[in-house]
Ligand SMILES: Nc1nc2c(c(=O)[nH]1)N[C@H]1C(S)=C(S)[C@@H](COP(=O)(O)O)O[C@H]1N2
């Protein structure tokens with residue numbers, strides 16, 4: 150709790166090992182601004198600040214990585230080229246597994262945590278980077294091959310961290326900024342970041358624990374490292390370290406408070422000031438979040454009017470059905486949410502329509518239907534089609550929905566017919582469906 154440790158560390162480093170001081174090294178050449186000892190003057194920097202922030206980031210980043218991989222598995226990227234935005238994943242694809250359909254709110258939880266936590270940790274990440282800024286400006290930049298490697302890993306760590314956080318936040322807030330390429334960028338970026346992060350954590354966690362407990366550094370090199378964090382000639386403090394940590398914490402809490410409502414829903418949706426699609430989805434049975442409207446995706450009235458037809462095929466029998474034909478088949482009801490990769494989700498809505506398993510039977514599959522390839526009236530765009538796994542088709546709650554909350558689907562929610570399946574990401578719930586191919590991927 151006292152400041153002793155960091156001050157002790159600082160004095161020790163600067164006094165006992167002057168040779169390792171930044172900006173030292175002969176003194177013939179004066180390095181440019183930030184590379185100079187004395188350029189960095191904030192008295193807040195030091196092992197203690199860096200360690201506290203690091204210890205918050207450590208579990209946070211691990212949770213982000215795990216929920217991120219879960220999100221990737223939930224897409225069923227192995228099924229069809231259409232689901233997969235990272236075709237060259239190679240052995241990184243070993244993390245994939247068949248995503249379950251229970252509990253029905255599963256993706257709502259995992260992706261809500263992923264996005265909300267990621268956004269809330271942004272101030273902590275920035276503060277952590279600020280606390281180690283002087284380390285980015287050591288002089289000379291590379292002293293030896295080993296030092297060069299260390300610098301490279303630092304670059305991957307800092308650059309990778311900024312990159313995955315930035316691509317994540319931008320994808321949530323300004324979708325289609327990276328059309329088609331967000332998945333590979335974020336996926337490969339996070340593997341690079343996590344590799345650097347794991348190495349960094351393995352080396353630094355023991356030191357951070359010692360710094361937090363106020364213990365002395367173990368080796369001279371370690372003491373010099375830690376001393377490098379604290380300013381050798383600190384300016385007078387304007388806030389205490391605790392005050393600075395408080396500001397970071399409040400920033401995180403503010404982001405948490407203005408984000409979490411979009412996945413928790415109910416009255417809390419009103420608090421989701423940062424929700425990418427606004428807070429008011431309107432009233433009535435269709436009054437819940439819309440991702441892309443029919444107009445935004447170029448769906449024309451004629452595509453979804455009386456001449457709309459659904460083709461069902463793949464098991465040896467092909468049928469073409471009108472909406473009236475579908476309404477005459479057995480109707481079933483399921484209470485399911487929509488949970489988007491952007492982190493927002495709806496509470497359970499009451500959908501009704503025809504079971505996917507029944508449509509598979511219509512296409513010629515008897516027991517144990519396979520997966521299905523779903524296509525829509527949308528002509529272009531990443532989510533005009535999607536592939537669903539066999540467990541999704543077989544789940545009795547999986548529907549080709551015709552109605553929601555007792556009313557016909559609105560055009561924006563996918564009229565005349567849309568997919569709704571439990572536990573999956575929103576992209577699996579294709580709207581304006583025109584063709585179902587069971588057992589096929591195209
Ligand atoms: N044809 C089509 N279906 C689609 C999409 C799309 O872009 N085109 N977006 C998907 C995504 S990403 C989500 S989150 C859900 C959102 O459904 P909603 O707009 O009814 O809430 O629809 C899915 N179905």
Ligand SMILES: [Mo]
Pocket residue numbers: 440488489490491575576
């Ligand atoms: Mo989505």
